């Protein structure tokens with residue numbers, strides 16, 4: 001315990017013992033008015049110097065107004081580091097046990113601002129952090145820490161907050177801030193080891209963003225842990241299970257999607273399956289229907305990993321994924337072409353990675369901000385998987401299927417058939433490493449404006465091949481589904497009466513803020 005802390009704790013002890021005496025001793029009973037006035041009188045009669053000494057010796061609680069510091073998002077990492085160091089120092093004072101644990105520190109901003117509020121050696125320090133909306137931080141340290149048997153367990157109803165191992169010497173709070181950055185109201189929070197709450201749920205609820213049913217559609221932390229065993233989910237990304245439709249597309253009628261199977265739908269035999277249509281819930285084969293891969297999310301065991309030079313990738317985590325097997329759906333936000341063009345022209349210029357996938361002639365799947373494991377699958381010029389558009393309950397969906405056997409540990413890839421949709425953007429350098437690598441991902445369309453059409457020809461290398469590794473090229477691109485798997489379904493109707501595509505959606509506003517805050 002440092003000097004300040006020991007001083008403080010002795011003050012507290014004195015204070016505690018004196019207050020105990022005050023309340024228990026009949027002569028000092030605070031409810032006795034005669035006693036009060038006689039004490040006051042005696043005090044007043046003492047010489048000034050003695051009165052002063054008595055007052056200054058009296059233990060006083062230090063109440064310091066928290067000072068508010070503003071932190072931008074870049075300083076956040078440093079802040080967390082400081083905080084971790086502080087935690088380590090504080091923990092040295094705690095009785096050690098043999099326990100070794102991993103500690104997770106989380107910070108989630110609910111409304112732009114998160115306040116870290118800690119208390120060291122009797123001094124309060126409050127730090128306000130400005131984090132982009134719906135941003136979370138999650139740091140897992142594997143360092144050995146001493147743990148105290150008196151360590152408090154998780155605090156159940158705490159708001160998403162920066163969590164740390166704390167003792168009585170530290171506390172952390174989150175704050176709600178509307179538009180003002182100066183007024184803040186701290187609420188108490190506490191430490192927790194490996195908190196299992198899903199932070200995005202609260203964030204999304206608070207911000208009223210367009211996730212129609214967050215309870216149902218936002219993945220549970222367990223699932224995220226499964227897919228990202230040694231990686232952290234990007235801070236600005238929400239893992240969703242099904243497409244979110246911000247475009248007003250109506251489903252096509254699908255009650256005529258009855259297959260001819262009599263007792264059991266078997267893949268490659270079921271007529272629906274062969275025409276890339278998933279059987280609906282009213283399939284006569286009931287629970288024996290084997291053609292509900294999208295709805296039942298029948299994905300093999302796959303995981304994300306760091307794929308050198310390409311960012312995050314996805315690999316096979318089971319002995320084999322058989323040729324033809326469904327791997328995953330490409331899930332994201334389904335938006336109209338118009339909205340896609342707006343977003344790309346205004347927001348995605350700075351993006352290093354691209355997550356837009358052509359769905360049909362009206363719609364794009366944008367997995368930039370929300371999506372599933374499908375959005376992490378990388379491109380290869382010699383891929384082992386492909387994309388197909390299927391009709392699922394009247395809606396188009398993109399599935400990723402194995403085109404050959406994929407063995408354990410092998411990276412799953414498909415050919416993006418990227419279309420670069422403006423004249424200024426550069427093509428991305430391809431680092432797939434295949435013998436047949438064309439050098440770049442996709443090529444520019446002949447027309448400068450985005451047509452949404454698929455370009456399935458082999459990509460051709462150009463002078464960008466010689467681009468140095470250190471300066472990644474930025475491009476604006478959209479992936480295209482394999483041309484031989486063009487949507488087999490009926491055209492989907494846009495609900496004209498309710499189309500708001502010219503307006504900024506709530507999500508768009510959020511994205512703008514996010515980009516602006518970078």
Ligand SMILES: C[S@@+](CC[C@H](N)C(=O)[O-])C[C@H]1O[C@@H](n2cnc3c(N)ncnc32)[C@H](O)[C@@H]1O
Nearest residue numbers: 310311312352353354375376378379430431432
């Ligand atoms: C759909 S994302 C794939 C996931 C991405 N790697 C990530 O970390 O989020 C597509 C982006 O990944 C990168 N990428 C995918 N395949 C690549 C490849 N073969 N070579 C270089 N970059 C690749 C590109 O930046 C591309 O725009």
